[in-house]
Amino acid sequence: MSLPPFHYARELRFQLKLSGPVNPWEVADRLQIKVSEEPLDADGYLLQQNNNTRILISKKIDYKPRKRFTIAHEIGHFYISHHQAGIFRCLPKDLQSFRTNKKVENEANEFAAEFLLPAVEVEKYLKHPPDFDLIKEISEVYGTSLAATAIKIIELTSEKAAVILSEAGEVKWFVKSKSFPYWIKKGRLHEWTYAYEYFVQGALSSGPQQLPAVAWCQGAPQDAAIMEDYVAVDRLGMVLSLLLLPFNETEDDLGDDFI
Ligand SMILES: [Zn+2]
Numbered sequence: 243m244s245l246p247p248f249h250y251a252r253e254l255r256f257q258l259k260l261s262g263p264v265n266p267w268e269v270a271d272r273l274q275i276k277v278s279e280e281p282l283d284a285d286g287y288l289l290q291q292n293n294n295t296r297i298l299i300s301k302k303i304d305y306k307p308r309k310r311f312t313i314a315h316e317i318g319h320f321y322i323s324h325h326q327a328g329i330f331r332c333l334p335k336d337l338q339s340f341r342t343n344k345k346v347e348n349e350a351n352e353f354a355a356e357f358l359l360p361a362v363e364v365e366k367y368l369k370h371p372p373d374f375d376l377i378k379e380i381s382e383v384y385g386t387s388l389a390a391t392a393i394k395i396i397e398l399t400s401e402k403a404a405v406i407l408s409e410a411g412e413v414k415w416f417v418k419s420k421s422f423p424y425w426i427k428k429g430r431l432h433e434w435t436y437a438y439e440y441f442v443q444g445a446l447s448s449g450p451q452q453l454p455a456v457a458w459c460q461g462a463p464q465d466a467a468i469m470e471d472y473v474a475v476d477r478l479g480m481v482l483s484l485l486l487l488p489f490n491e492t493e494d495d496l497g498d499d500f501i
Pocket residue numbers: 315316319330331332333336346347350
């Protein structure tokens with residue numbers, strides 16, 4: 243029987259008596275896995291021969307949270323009991339897209355996300371509606387990327403919230419919280435969104451701003467409003483947007499400003 247990836251991440255943290263932020267290089271060392279940075283045709287490799295296990299990560303990765311995530315992903319392939327191939331070759335698209343269609347790559351990503359940033363620790367921070375100050379604070383403490391941190395927060399929050407990554411004016415992926423009532427429109431960004439404004443004109447707005455929910459959401463009433471904030475991920479030419487519906491208002495009484 244295969245268990246969900248987060249189970250393995252929690253089990254390994256427990257076995258190694260880890261709490262709080264972890265150092266993936268030290269973890270690999272404790273598991274007797276040698277880690278080296280090499281010129282590679284992929285982002286990462288796990289190589290297992292006899293009792294000799296190695297992780298290789300691409301020299302091209304210069305963003306430290308990305309290195310940490312890649313090592314944790316390879317540790318996932320090592321530790322998840324049904325990942326039994328001698329070689330895992332992990333491409334950028336296996337690690338970067340939130341949902342790759344390869345099951346084992348998805349599982350290693352989910353392992354890494356929980357191993358580096360455990361849900362039980364993030365929950366302690368969720369006393370207020372999520373915003374980018376919180377996302378940045380947690381990402382700095384745990385050494386995780388803004389996107390990975392935002393996803394974890396959205397998965398755990400009780401607020402009606404969603405996070406969207408867009409690139410070159412198009413939605414790449416989104417994650418919504420359990421209580422967020424709408425689907426996010428795929429494809430080209432609506433010209434009313436602040437993310438669109440960024441791609442057209444460069445950074446202009448600062449802080450959350452209100453806009454009609456229909457700009458982002460499928461099936462939202464015409465008069466519903468939503469709050470949008472974003473950060474530009476200049477390193478990748480992408481924008482990470484955070485949407486929030488006011489918690490105490492029903493959908494019916496949102497958006498009086500647009501009537
Ligand atoms: Zn992989």
